[in-house]
Amino acid sequence: MRSLKAPWSAFLALVLSCGPALAQSDLFSFSVKSSAELSKRVEVTAFAPDGSAIAAGLADGQVGVMATADGTWRPLTRHSGAVTSLAFSRDGKLLVSAGADGVIRATPMGEGQPVEMKRRGRVDSAAISPGREFIAAADDKSVTLFDAASGRELYALAQNKKALRALGFARNGDRLIGVSEQGAIFEWDVKTRTALRQMQDSDKTAFAGATNNGGNLLAISTEFADFQKGAFGNVGAMARPTDMYREERVKIYDMETGTIAKVLDGINGQARALAFSADARFLALVRQAMKDSFLVVYDVQRGTQVTSIPLQGSGSAVSFSGDGRWLSSATDRGNVTLYAVSGVMPGAAPTDLAGQRFTFPVATNAPLIDTSARVILAVMDFQTDGVDASSGHAASVMVQARLEGARNVQMVERNRLDQLLKEQNFSMSDRVDPATAVRFGRLLGAQKLLAGSVSKTGTKIIVTVEAYDVETGAKNLRQVECNRCTIDDLSDAIGYLKPKLVKE
Numbered sequence: 471m472r473s474l475k476a477p478w479s480a481f482l483a484l485v486l487s488c489g490p491a492l493a494q495s496d497l498f499s500f501s502v503k504s505s506a507e508l509s510k511r512v513e514v515t516a517f518a519p520d521g522s523a524i525a526a527g528l529a530d531g532q533v534g535v536m537a538t539a540d541g542t543w544r545p546l547t548r549h550s551g552a553v554t555s556l557a558f559s560r561d562g563k564l565l566v567s568a569g570a571d572g573v574i575r576a577t578p579m580g581e582g583q584p585v586e587m588k589r590r591g592r593v594d595s596a597a598i599s600p601g602r603e604f605i606a607a608a609d610d611k612s613v614t615l616f617d618a619a620s621g622r623e624l625y626a627l628a629q630n631k632k633a634l635r636a637l638g639f640a641r642n643g644d645r646l647i648g649v650s651e652q653g654a655i656f657e658w659d660v661k662t663r664t665a666l667r668q669m670q671d672s673d674k675t676a677f678a679g680a681t682n683n684g685g686n687l688l689a690i691s692t693e694f695a696d697f698q699k700g701a702f703g704n705v706g707a708m709a710r711p712t713d714m715y716r717e718e719r720v721k722i723y724d725m726e727t728g729t730i731a732k733v734l735d736g737i738n739g740q741a742r743a744l745a746f747s748a749d750a751r752f753l754a755l756v757r758q759a760m761k762d763s764f765l766v767v768y769d770v771q772r773g774t775q776v777t778s779i780p781l782q783g784s785g786s787a788v789s790f791s792g793d794g795r796w797l798s799s800a801t802d803r804g805n806v807t808l809y810a811v812s813g814v815m816p817g818a819a820p821t822d823l824a825g826q827r828f829t830f831p832v833a834t835n836a837p838l839i840d841t842s843a844r845v846i847l848a849v850m851d852f853q854t855d856g857v858d859a860s861s862g863h864a865a866s867v868m869v870q871a872r873l874e875g876a877r878n879v880q881m882v883e884r885n886r887l888d889q890l891l892k893e894q895n896f897s898m899s900d901r902v903d904p905a906t907a908v909r910f911g912r913l914l915g916a917q918k919l920l921a922g923s924v925s926k927t928g929t930k931i932i933v934t935v936e937a938y939d940v941e942t943g944a945k946n947l948r949q950v951e952c953n954r955c956t957i958d959d960l961s962d963a964i965g966y967l968k969p970k971l972v973k974e
Contacts, residue, residue: 498752498767498776498813500797504541505807508534512800514787516556516565518579521791524798525565526806527553533567533577538796538808547577547584555596555637564618566605568596574607576618585621589614594633599643604660606646608634613648615660627658628665635676640685640725647725649679649690657725667728671721678755680744683792687731687750688723691741720744720755722770734768747790747797747814749953752776754797756785765799781805790814813929828966829951831932837973838937838948839918841878848882848916849873850902852933856926857957865924868964869935869971876972882914890914902936904943911940922947924960931955933963935971 511529518524523535531549533556536542551570558565568574574587574596589609596607598618605616610633612626632650640647640657645666648656653671658664673692680689694717719735739759746753751771757764757778763785767777783803790797794814800806839845849870852862867884874881890913896906902921911919922935931952938945950967952959 498769498811500767500777500809500811503538503796503808503810505805506536506541506543508543508804508806510804511802512786512804512806513553514556515789515798515800515806516558517789517791517796517798518558518562519560519792520562521793521795522562524789524791524796524806524808525556525558525567526787526800527556527567527569528804529553531569531571533565535565535579536806536808538791541808547575549573549575551592554592554594557596557598559598559602559618560600561602564598564602566596566598568593568607572609574605574616576605576621585619587616587621587623595635595637595648597637597639597646599639599660601643603643604639606637606639606660608637608648613637613646613656613658625663627660627663628656635690636679636681636688638681638685638688640681645685647681647685647688649676649688651676653690653692655688655690655723669723669728673719673721677740678742678744680746680753681725682746682750683748684750686725687746688725689720689744689746689753690723691718691720691737691744691755693718693740694735720753720768722753732770732773734770734773737766739764742785743788745788745790748792748794749814752790752814754788754790756781756788756799758784763801765797767797781807828963829953830967830970831949831951832947832970835970837969838935838946838971839873839879841876841972844878844880845918846880846882846916847873848887848911848914848919850887850919850921852921853901853923854925855923857924857931861924861957861960865922865933865960865964866920868961869920869922872964872968873972879972882916886914902938904938904945907938907945908940908943911938916940926957929953929955931957931959931963933960933967935967 512526514527516525523537525535527533529552533547534543534545549569549571553569555568565577570592572589576585591609593607593609598605602618605618607614613628614626615624632652634648634650637648644661646658646660653674653676655669657667659666673694675692676690678691718737718740721730722732724731739757741755742758743756753768753770755766757766763781765779769776781801782805783801786802787800797809797811849866852865854862873879907919917940919938925932934949936947948970950963952963
């Protein structure tokens with residue numbers, strides 16, 4: 471391994487310091503941690519789940535790992551052909567590598583001997599199940615399952631017509647997802663050995679593919695081709711190359727429903743490698759546009775590009791770490807760059823890995839307000855922490871708007887509440903206590919007074935709604951946590967909270 475050359479390092483630092491050219495979202499930021507130059511083209515990379523190391527597979531067959539703490543490189547194993555696929559087990563104890571030599575090797579990261587499996591031809595992709603029971607490998611003929619402990623071949627799941635660009639296990643490892651270079655998407659039940667689903671992407675091509683950690687999302691990079699407007703103006707005219715236009719895009723499939731959840735279109739150049747962040751909020755890709763190559767990160771939920779970094783050489787691989795701290799890019803010149811990132815939430819549970827955004831910390835499912843009979847409500851402005859005070863006012867207005875249409879609910883008009891607060895020399899932003907709630911509620915003729923708060927820590931927003939009983943002063947509350955969110959998601963969060971406030 472050689473250290474990064476000074477001129478490129480200085481150039482990269484200069485580019486990253488140019489804010490307007492590389493707009494970052496309020497959720498995502500990055501900085502260069504380290505960079506190394508290996509001897510050959512880097513074909514694939516994969517992070518250890520805890521982010522302690524990144525594995526790289528080279529064109530000459532070498533597989534090694536680089537420590538994220540200090541950038542030290544350690545050779546691990548070698549194939550006789552280019553490395554085509556890398557995958558860590560979820561516990562980080564095994565690294566599965568596959569190569570053009572047809573060999574699949576499960577190498578322990580600690581003590582123990584590697585387990586080797588063999589196919590007749592080139593292995594295009596490989597994956598290991600979350601519990602380390604199975605290793606799946608796809609060559610140009612079939613998808614084969616092996617016993618991960620012994621390397622014994624178990625059975626073939628399917629016969630392939632084209633190479634598979636990606637393989638990934640879903641759920642608890644009982645499902646396997648694959649996508650071919652022709653854009654055919656497969657899902658198999660590995661226990662019953664049956665095909666559960668086969669779909670054909672309309673673009674009929676896939677340059678790269680990636681699944682998220684939960685296995686419920688599949689991203690593929692495609693190319694859409696169509697005729698230019700006005701082409702074939704004359705009857706019987708022959709098609710010319712200039713009559714066609716092509717558009718590169720990335721499609722993200724929801725594998726639970728088998729439908730397209732998001733399309734990232736207008737990508738300038740071919741996306742040659744893809745990787746989801748641990749929380750599935752961000753998608754990184756290597757984009758090749760003519761002679762220039764870039765590492766690009768998209769905010770998946772917004773469908774917007776949040777950063778673009780020029781690469782030294784042609785980009786060949788990209789990876790996010792499972793702990794949410796690291797991002798890497800690699801090139802055909804052997805350059806591996808490690809970026810420290812923030813704004814990515816570690817995936818600690820299956821629901822989090824699946825990208826669940828809204829959770830309810832208060833365990834009870836009973837609605838906060840009993841609407842079996844007519845009830846009169848008044849809503850105060852919410853307290854704020856970590857966000858502007860205007861967000862507290864906006865939250866109270868949104869809550870009132872959501873409740874106004876509920877059965878048996880009558881809302882106190884805001885101008886009456888404003889007038890009372892003025893008379894009592896009390897600000898909407900002052901904290902409400904039981905005694906204040908009882909006093910204001912009685913003066914307004916309300917049966918319950920609603921207050922609450924909006925707080926933001928990192929990329930988590932918590933909305934709390936408190937209901938004070940005007941007769942007794944008793945208080946109850948309901949909360950919603952919006953994970954990987956900005957204040958723009960406040961309306962959605964309150965929408966998800968509504969069933970916890972009143973019966974639909």
